[in-house]
Amino acid sequence: MVSFKCKDIGMDCPFEAPAANVQELDNKIVKHAHDAHKIESLDKDMWMKIRKVEK
Ligand SMILES: [Zn+2]
Numbered sequence: 616m617v618s619f620k621c622k623d624i625g626m627d628c629p630f631e632a633p634a635a636n637v638q639e640l641d642n643k644i645v646k647h648a649h650d651a652h653k654i655e656s657l658d659k660d661m662w663m664k665i666r667k668v669e670k
Contacts, residue, residue: 619644623668624661626652640669 617640621628630647634640644665648654657665 617669619665619669621647621651624664628652637669641665 616633616635617637618631618633619640621630628651630651632640632643632647634643645657648657648661654661
């Protein structure tokens with residue numbers, strides 16, 4: 616299992632996502648970023664931050 620917390624990348628957001636693997640987690644993060652933060656696509660810097668806090 617892996618998980619991601621939006622607040623770990625500095626967002627003021629209670630979103631937490633558990634997933635079976637990183638690929639599934641990435642999909643959830645992309646969807647959340649779009650739905651909750653209106654981010655159309657995550658850039659390289661954003662992914663670097665996300666990679667550091669995914670665990
Ligand atoms: Zn969020």
